[in-house]
Amino acid sequence: xxxxxxxxxxxxxxxxxxxxxxxxFVFKNxxxxxxxxxxxxxxxxxxxxxxxxxxxxxYQIGIGHAPLTNMFESLVFFAWCIGLFYLFMEYKFKNHxxxxxxxxxxxxxxxxxxxxxxINQEISPLVPALQxxxxxxHVVTCFIGYGxxxxxxxxxxxxxxxxxxxxxxxxxxxxxxSLPDLRFIDDMTYKTIVFGFLWLSAGIITGAIWxxxxxxxxxxxDPKETxxxxxxxxxxxxxxxxxxxxxSGSRIAWLAILGFCSVIFTYFGVNFVLxxxxxxxxx
Amino acid sequence: xxxKKQNPFWQLFSSVKLALFILIALxxxxxxxTVIQQNKPPEYYxxxxxxxxxxxxxxxxxxxxYNSWWFMILLGVFSLNxxxxxxxxxxxxxxxxxxxxxxxxxxxxxKMGMRKTMPMEGSLSEATSETASFLAxxxxxxxxxxxxxxxxxxxQKGGWTRFGVYVxxxxxxxxxxxxxxxxxxxxxxxxxxxxxxFKGGVNIPESQQTDVIYSYLTQxxxxxxxTVRCDSFKIEYYPNGMPKDYVSVLTVLEDGKEVLTKVxxxxxxxxxxxxxxxxxxxxxxxxxxxxxKNQTTGLKTTDIVPYAKQVTWKEGGARFGIINMEKRGxxxxxxxxxxxxxxxxxTKFWLAxxxxxxxxxxxxxYTLSAKQLYATGxxxxxxxxxxxxxxxxxxxxxxxMIAFFMSHRKIWALVxxxxxxxxxxxxxxxxxxxxxxxxxxxxxxxDGK
Numbered sequence: 001x002x003x004x005x006x007x008x009x010x011x012x013x014x015x016x017x018x019x020x021x022x023x024x025f026v027f028k029n030x031x032x033x034x035x036x037x038x039x040x041x042x043x044x045x046x047x048x049x050x051x052x053x054x055x056x057x058x059y060q061i062g063i064g065h066a067p068l069t070n071m072f073e074s075l076v077f078f079a080w081c082i083g084l085f086y087l088f089m090e091y092k093f094k095n096h097x098x099x100x101x102x103x104x105x106x107x108x109x110x111x112x113x114x115x116x117x118x119i120n121q122e123i124s125p126l127v128p129a130l131q132x133x134x135x136x137x138h139v140v141t142c143f144i145g146y147g148x149x150x151x152x153x154x155x156x157x158x159x160x161x162x163x164x165x166x167x168x169x170x171x172x173x174x175x176x177x178s179l180p181d182l183r184f185i186d187d188m189t190y191k192t193i194v195f196g197f198l199w200l201s202a203g204i205i206t207g208a209i210w211x212x213x214x215x216x217x218x219x220x221x222d223p224k225e226t227x228x229x230x231x232x233x234x235x236x237x238x239x240x241x242x243x244x245x246x247x248s249g250s251r252i253a254w255l256a257i258l259g260f261c262s263v264i265f266t267y268f269g270v271n272f273v274l275x276x277x278x279x280x281x282x283x
Numbered sequence: 284x285x286x287k288k289q290n291p292f293w294q295l296f297s298s299v300k301l302a303l304f305i306l307i308a309l310x311x312x313x314x315x316x317t318v319i320q321q322n323k324p325p326e327y328y329x330x331x332x333x334x335x336x337x338x339x340x341x342x343x344x345x346x347x348x349y350n351s352w353w354f355m356i357l358l359g360v361f362s363l364n365x366x367x368x369x370x371x372x373x374x375x376x377x378x379x380x381x382x383x384x385x386x387x388x389x390x391x392x393x394k395m396g397m398r399k400t401m402p403m404e405g406s407l408s409e410a411t412s413e414t415a416s417f418l419a420x421x422x423x424x425x426x427x428x429x430x431x432x433x434x435x436x437x438x439q440k441g442g443w444t445r446f447g448v449y450v451x452x453x454x455x456x457x458x459x460x461x462x463x464x465x466x467x468x469x470x471x472x473x474x475x476x477x478x479x480x481f482k483g484g485v486n487i488p489e490s491q492q493t494d495v496i497y498s499y500l501t502q503x504x505x506x507x508x509x510t511v512r513c514d515s516f517k518i519e520y521y522p523n524g525m526p527k528d529y530v531s532v533l534t535v536l537e538d539g540k541e542v543l544t545k546v547x548x549x550x551x552x553x554x555x556x557x558x559x560x561x562x563x564x565x566x567x568x569x570x571x572x573x574x575x576k577n578q579t580t581g582l583k584t585t586d587i588v589p590y591a592k593q594v595t596w597k598e599g600g601a602r603f604g605i606i607n608m609e610k611r612g613x614x615x616x617x618x619x620x621x622x623x624x625x626x627x628x629x630t631k632f633w634l635a636x637x638x639x640x641x642x643x644x645x646x647x648x649y650t651l652s653a654k655q656l657y658a659t660g661x662x663x664x665x666x667x668x669x670x671x672x673x674x675x676x677x678x679x680x681x682x683x684m685i686a687f688f689m690s691h692r693k694i695w696a697l698v699x700x701x702x703x704x705x706x707x708x709x710x711x712x713x714x715x716x717x718x719x720x721x722x723x724x725x726x727x728x729x730d731g732k
Contacts, residue, residue, distance in 0.1 A: 062522070063521060124525070125521040125523070125525050125527065127525070127526070128526060128527065128528045128529055128548070128549035128550070128562075129549055129550070131528070131549065131550055132550040187718075194687045195687075197683070197687075198680070198683050198684065198687060201679060201680065201683060202680060205676040205679070205680065208672070208676065209673065209676070212666075212669060213550060213552070214549060214550045214561065215561055215563065215662060216482065216552070216559055216561045216662050216663070216664035216666075217482060217664065217666075218669065218672055219462070221316060221321065221349045223317040226313050226314075226316060226317045227317060229313065230310045230313050230314060233306045233307075233309050233310035233313075234306075234310055236306055237303055237306040237307060237310070240299060240302055240303060240306070241303060243448075244299040245299060245303070270317070274317055274318070
């Protein structure tokens with residue numbers, strides 16, 4: 001038994017959860033909801049075990065460190081954050097259709113981590129720069145934020161689909177018409193962005209403090225840092241537009257999607273397209 | 284207030300439209316510097332983008348855009364916007380927080396989204412004290428005011444949370460202030476005191492010392508006011524050959540006296556007199572450090588020796604050198620040492636770096652160790668603004684939590700007598716998370732029944 005078995009189970013679990021949630025949405029069959037939830041819970045539990053195992057394994061080979069140090073580990077942790085955050089939201093708001101728009105993100109992260117070329121799954125020792133207690137604080141805060149933003153983007157897509165149904169005066173019996181009430185989706189999107197924004201801020205701050213401890217400069221306009229602040233500006237803009245200019249609905253939905261594109265670019269784009277201090281995140 | 288509002292400058296800078304515009308401008312221009320590599324020599328841009336475009340880049344300071352005049356202007360407008368926006372709105376918020384809610388007219392209470400009227404038993408005064416003690420028991424201590432036909436009670440929580448968003452705004456200004464205080468450019472060109480804040484670097488070969496470092500900004504030497512010596516430098520490796528850590532032992536000297544010795548590693552800097560030394564790089568030399576001790580006489584020598592060069596140690600009566608070595612990757616895995624005391628045939632043996640070899644000779648017992656000579660590369664920074672930045676960051680998180688998750692909640696209770704019937708009207712309002720407060724409100728009413 002090792003961590004890769006559990007990672008595999010999780011990937012499958014998240015795939016099936018996505019399928020069931022989508023089926024629930026398409027066939028408007030709420031009986032599928034408990035299955036989707038159970039699969040998500042199962043996937044998240046096995047993923048927790050897998051992460052624990054990987055942490056333990058790293059100690060066994062004598063280079064013990066938290067499993068948060070390369071592309072594979074961060075993708076898996078990203079999936080974990082999405083899964084956990086989604087379960088929390090489902091529990092709180094008692095709505096299962098959202099799963100059809102959020103869990104595919106969690107599955108995509110797991111699948112990409114497991115099957116994409118160039119993703120090194122080995123546990124490798126930490127380069128000296130990463131050997132710091134700030135590592136866990138920095139990565140965890142960032143990825144909780146990323147998880148929330150993934151959810152917000154899913155909600156944004158959902159909003160736009162429902163909006164098109166409302167505009168076309170489709171009945172509640174149609175596929176898109178059956179989505180939750182616009183005001184409800186809008187409110188959830190906003191709350192999720194607020195939550196993510198707080199964690200993104202914390203992620204940038206912990207990163208800045210760490211950079212200052214390691215290199216003597218808390219901000220060096222390295223591409224990753226710059227993109228994280230671009231993302232921060234975008235969400236700050238979204239919140240101000242909503243609070244003070246009364247923006248809501250489609251505009252906020254589009255901003256939630258745009259914001260998540262910026263998150264994705266901060267996460268992948270910078271590693272693969274641009275070069276900089278964060279290059280260890282790319283393999 | 285009204286006068287200020289007529290001022291178009293004030294009007295512009297207090298507007299949220301400007302805030303939105305600045306956020307878009309900062310976000311979109313910031314992209315440029317992530318796509319076009321920063322701080323390369325001018326030729327780089329000519330080669331990559333052609334002479335004309337490169338000239339345009341230089342005019343617009345694109346190669347160092349985050350320090351360019353126009354980016355500074357953007358940040359300046361951003362700050363001014365934050366200040367004036369907050370100044371404009373704080374008085375209103377102050378009024379909202381300190382306003383006399385007992386002035387609220389019963390007609391308004393009857394129109395509030397959260398309200399509930401209930402019949403009461405007993406006299407008006409009994410109902411009043413009962414309601415007051417009920418609310419107090421639920422944590423809502425009320426103020427009261429007598430009205431014509433009854434009593435109005437009011438209680439509120441979290442009025443101060445309305446300032447949360449301004450806490451966030453101020454925290455950003457504090458961070459920017461810290462950035463200004465810690466800026467080596469400002470300390471160099473405006474304060475004309477390059478010692479106030481700087482970033483620089485220095486390479487110190489093992490066993491050597493320095494009392495200056497080199498500013499990254501001006502490339503000029505900056506005296507430290509004390510001396511730093513590199514006692515040793517080593518690279519630790521993982522079994523697979525990957526570097527595990529870079530470790531320097533640094534000693535601070537004042538007037539030639541040793542004050543402090545510290546092991547400096549990546550993520551573990553040395554701080555002395557507000558100046559921080561970070562392990563940032565290293566440089567290997569094609570020279571080696573040989574340390575030989577004569578165990579019998581107690582004499583010791585440390586020499587920096589090139590490859591295949593003989594050292595003659597007269598006092599110790601020995602000659603030695605490195606005649607061969609093996610590398611694994613960049614690291615030397617072992618040296619071949621040649622040693623003689625001229626009493627008999629020279630000894631030759633393999634020795635791993637950093638380990639002691641025991642050499643038994645007719646003239647006595649020697650120990651010998653060998654390692655490659657390195658210079659440690661240190662990044663050196665003095666940033667008196669960093670605590671401003673850290674405080675601003677802490678304040679920002681607190682402010683965000685207040686602004687997002689705490690709200691100003693109000694509860695009124697109007698006990699009155701109309702046509703001989705005593706009733707109580709509960710009303711409530713919250714500035715945020717209205718749904719959450721509605722739940723609190725209805726549970727409260729349920730309990731009150």
